[in-house]
Amino acid sequence: MQSVRAYSIYPRGRFAYRAPRRLRLTLFMAKVAINLSTGSLQQEEIIVGIDLGTTNSLVAYIHPDGRQPVAINDQGRGSIVPSVVHFPADGEAPIVGNEAKPYLLTNPENTIYSVKRLLGKNYGDLGGHAAQYGYKIIDDNSEGMVKIRVGDRFYSPIDLSAEILKELRARAEHALKTPVNRAVITVPAYFNDSQRQATRDAGRLAGLDVLRIVNEPTAAALAYGIGLSPDEEKTVAVYDLGGGTFDVSILRIQQGIFEVLSTNGDTYLGGDDMDRLLVEHWTGQLGLASQLGGNIPLQQELRLLAEQAKKHLSQHDDFQDELTGGSALRISKAEFNALIQPLVDRTITSCRQALTDAQLSTADLDAVLLVGGSTRVPLVYESVSTFFGQQANNSLNPDEVVALGAAIQADILAGNRRDVLLLDVTPLTLGIETMGGLMDPIIGRNSKIPTKAGRQYTTSVDGQVNLKISVYQGERDLVRENRKLAEFDLRGIPAMPAGLPKVDVNFILNADGILKVEAIELRSNTRQAVEIKPQNGLTDEQVEQMLMDSLVHAKEDVAARMIIETRTMAEQLIYQVERFVDKNSQYLTEEEIHETAAQVQNLKDVLAANGDKDAIMRTVDTLEELTSPFAERVMNISIKQAMQGKRIE
Template sequence: MGKTIGIDLGTTNCCVAFSEAGTPKVLPNKEGSRTTPSVVAFTDTNERLIGHIAKRQAVTNPKNTIYAVKRLIGQKYNSQQLDSVREHLAYEVVAASNGDAWVKAHEDTYSPQEISGIILRELKESAEEFLGEEVTEAVITVPAYFDDAQRQATKDAGTIAGLEVKRIINEPTAAALAYGLESGFNGRVAVYDIGGGTFDVSVLEVQDGVFEVQSTSGDCFLGGEDFDNSIINWMIECFQEETGINLRFDKMALQRLKEAAEKAKCELSAVEVTEISLPFISSDATGAKHLNLKLEREVFNELIRELAERTRQPCLEAMSSAGITAPDVDRILLVGGQSRTPLIHEMVREIFSKEPTMDLNPDEVVGLGAALQGSILKGEVKDIVLLDVTPLSLGIETQGGLVYSMIEKNANIPTSYSQIFTTVTDNQSVVSVHILQGESDLAANNRSLAKFDLVDIPPAPRGVPQIEVTFEIDTNGIVKVSAVDLQSKREQSINISPSSGLSPGEIDEIIQRAETNKAADAKRKDFIRKMNKLESMIERLQKTFKEYGHFLSEAEKEKIHGHVADAEKAIKNENEGQIEKSFEEINKVSKVLSEAIMFGGHKTKDD
């Protein structure tokens, strides 16, 4: 049997962990990093780059470098929330045939599930390389406030990656699991989770290994990407005021601005002021234009204050749903990279009237909790019980476009509920069941999950037939609905496969495409790592040569210059044969330089 891993599939970065004997640990990726950027790039030859390699070339290939795709998963193209997201993306978001938000790279389009699946496959392979065994199963985390469509889409992404998704678990719940195991904490904890693209808050009661989620709330369009965008907007406005040039529609400039914004944001967590310098960001008739700005933490706080304030209401809602107030919360656990922001700390202290804790790395704690949940599912950990909740209410549309709520928000899962309905016209032979998710009493204001018809109902006056509708939510938070006519026993059921999801045939097609590309992708990644290694060798040689080159003869110096020039040309042209040759040549001249240093320049032919 293959191994089970825990995956925090983040908007900005991913983290993979594995639990052995109930002790979870983070697994490094192939480059040795403990987190992997959630970035996929497509080169001019349509090769796929993933993670750090993809992120490093984003500035030179902005239109074909896909990032923050988690914000698109399970979403419609015409969603109002996506308008502000699309504005800051360097790549193109397009409408799929069914109205979903997909992405475009070169002339091809990809669903967010496929992009996420590419990332998950890379994480799976990295874990296999580290563990030395096949990985077949995974527990994948999602924001607590993800609806059914987004959860289904995440599960599809796992399938595309070749993983059996054993459980979809809420990110704050996973963090609380890891924290509770590490600290042995008993009491009530509020998990304040603000990552790259989403914000969640969950209230849990932890007692002797029982983790009971009492409530959850959040915002699926609030996170570090929005903090970055606030800085980007500020930079664009400052630059336009100074030069009259609007950078908003320059894709390459936007990518450079994004990298600078992310860097400035991180630095302002530790310092009071940071410098932003982007030479040659644009040009006009008078020549090249450079962006040089100083951003103070006080100014940054004003830029993001409205965003930070948006976390207040979900926190109050979560406490209200749990039937508590701030003094009833024993600990506040900060999760997600954006939780390092000083203004966020101030906001949390103000809301909960106590100091938050960040005892575990906020970038890793969710992945650790997911791995621990994997151990629980395999029976390796027997003294921990997890009781989670559904984030949004579920119901059906009734006469007049109203909603009858079947399962209320924050109901414990797994759960089921049945209700008897009837017909509204005489001799009605078909009953349509429209399944909705959301908190509005009006059907039009909720998320439509699916529709199905119960047909061939025996003729009868209206109000006489008895139609029993049953809702079931499994441990992943995924919904199944059935309807049965109690007289004829005719039944119809549906496992919710939302219109924003992929069909089984589409998933199979994507899996086949991934397998076809696997060998080519692996070869390309190895080649890029080889080029990176050669670049490092050249850099070390040049640094040593600059300091000790005077020990060499003129002929030896010329030889080094020639080989370095050949190697740099090979890298620029991606000439595989010449790169292999350059490895040997750079190694040889590096050895000659090392020997010259050792002998202080007095080495002779006889030596």
């Protein structure tokens, strides 16, 4: 039983699936209850919207009286829940949120923060960033998701995110006096398949049925009220700069349909990086580098003071404080702006690329919406407004806006807003490996989701019973330049001559951005499917590099694809001609057999010598011209033999 790669010798066209204008919702048996918090009649179970953030998280819901989204403020502790998890030394249950934050200074090795940055990533993805965390991230030399060591126990980012989600769920249940089992959770638009799946898994661990993973920019647009009127038509940019991630999306809203035209961003860029630059500035200024090594409390104190300074400088021109021990810390707004200017410039580069991908200019935008706490930094606001040529809209609380939008999306899924449809996009091309190591795209970058697309393939070897299908993500023509997501075998194909089997390979990308791949041999109905759940994700540098390389190397990629396709065609011709001569030698003259063998060898020599495309094509043409006359003759003989003794009516 041989297992060979799927070769796209005879691609048989593309097809696509478009989401219906209105989503059909599953109907549940109605439950009648009284919400003890509001005193109103509650017709169905509440679905909450959750913003699981790098620095802060929060949960919101639609208030049954005013039908407006409200961030839940449980027991007056504020709506914002710091995304911090502390594990007590006595083995008691973890402490999450406001109560956990003080332990960043007093017990930093057992206190986890910024875990969202680790979702779907292995140790290699972190590069030099692993040392910047105040807790122990394990390098186990594997491609699996990173592990965090706390005492003698190990936790994955999914485990830790689940603890934050449990706290949000508990606060919602306490404030609303009703069980909360279903949720919509937001993620950065640039989160890849692995990171989205990890977020969904964290929700499940927290006891939540995650109905939808929604892109944060889409949620933000909903919160700003754009698109809720069926007559409204707008094109907007959503600039989302949070604690750990940045993305920008260009959305077109028309007749209640949200269409994401393009997205761009950086999963390792945010307010945390501004804090880091400020820590490095003070470290160099005070000569603290030698003291920082292994001094986790000092590292954390500097990081928290940097965060405090960033917030202070949004309203003042200078900041000053001192470390434990008396070292004075000072920074002016001008100095701070100079430090973070390269980070802000990187976000503007992403904005420019998003507009290019959407084939729009800044003049085509009706509004620019600001999301994320880091947009409070004046330099960010000024730079964004200058680039887009209009004042950016920051009228909503940037910390709450995503959760409010998630609550509106939850309301849509509950069937209460039937005139709104959200269409997001996938940020990178998805495809499979074909003969010669080529990437055959099936779902293109910035395709609308949910979507389904596929192509038809066939076998390249007689009697082939298995196809190995390798799934890749990226923008380059050669799979070795892209990222492998998964691989599976379609087994049990009936043995047939090469080229006869018809194998449909379909990609189904759901509304959460999770990919399912299925392969079906149509003649036998043999099928195999796999849901892509890679163990690790792409770093921001890899995503940026993949997109940049697709532009920089476009010319050489096309040339490489053409030479590979030409060589593949030549190799297939050699196989077919040799098989034909072997099976039909009795109908050929000795001269024809000799000349054909010589020309086949000539083509093999050209391939072995790594001849250029034109040289291969010339040799292929010569072989085809030589073999066409006797191939036609043999076909006529076969037809004549098949028709003997038969009458044509």
